[in-house]
Amino acid sequence: MKSVIESIEKLYKEIENEFERVGQYYNFSCFGCTSNCCTTLFYHFTFVEEFMLQYGLLKLDESTRLMIVENSKSYLLSKENYNERGKFKMMCPANKDGLCMIYQYRPMICRIHGVPSKLVFPNGRVDFYKGCEVIASKFLEFPYVLDRTNFFKSLSKIELDFRKKANKPINYKFKKTIAEMILSKDLENIHA
Numbered sequence: 001m002k003s004v005i006e007s008i009e010k011l012y013k014e015i016e017n018e019f020e021r022v023g024q025y026y027n028f029s030c031f032g033c034t035s036n037c038c039t040t041l042f043y044h045f046t047f048v049e050e051f052m053l054q055y056g057l058l059k060l061d062e063s064t065r066l067m068i069v070e071n072s073k074s075y076l077l078s079k080e081n082y083n084e085r086g087k088f089k090m091m092c093p094a095n096k097d098g099l100c101m102i103y104q105y106r107p108m109i110c111r112i113h114g115v116p117s118k119l120v121f122p123n124g125r126v127d128f129y130k131g132c133e134v135i136a137s138k139f140l141e142f143p144y145v146l147d148r149t150n151f152f153k154s155l156s157k158i159e160l161d162f163r164k165k166a167n168k169p170i171n172y173k174f175k176k177t178i179a180e181m182i183l184s185k186d187l188e189n190i191h192a
């Protein structure tokens, strides 16, 4: 899986660079933000990001890893029992005291979320995202945005390569929360 890891690390770096460029344009910073978006429920759509996440977890000390596993169980239980109106919100199981414990291995949406962005679909439809509530509340117009399109395309290519190598069905519709990815046993026989 060495080549897959290299490819996704390269992609993560490209996203990071573009995020920084767009962020600088808006003078954007998460520093001091009290509205931590790690409480947002995100879904993830690739095995390869689950693989990276678990690869990152293995690099943590055992007590941190166990804490994240226990947090993930509580997270799923709370989500299952959630029956209030409005979106489910709970701190991500990988977050401790406001910090991401798997920062280097966090999934793509965690890297993109925040700054204004757009996604162009093959049929020409364009979805536009204002960014997180902090940036969205400060500006009326967003002339410079992060374009998610090529990043998503690159991730799909890497995912395809990963599925072939890991012997996972190409058409399987992956959709998991971060807690489900952390607890998943789907890739336990796939090693870096």
Ligand code: SF4
Binding pocket: 029, 030, 031, 033, 034, 035, 036, 037, 038, 113, 114, 115, 132, 133, 134, 135
């Ligand atoms: S992305 Fe926005 S909401 Fe999230 S921590 Fe940064 S400033 Fe706060």
Ligand code: SF4
Binding pocket: 037, 038, 039, 092, 093, 094, 095, 099, 100, 101, 102, 103, 106, 107, 110, 178
């Ligand atoms: S993986 Fe890290 S950055 Fe993403 S939601 Fe969890 S704590 Fe936040």
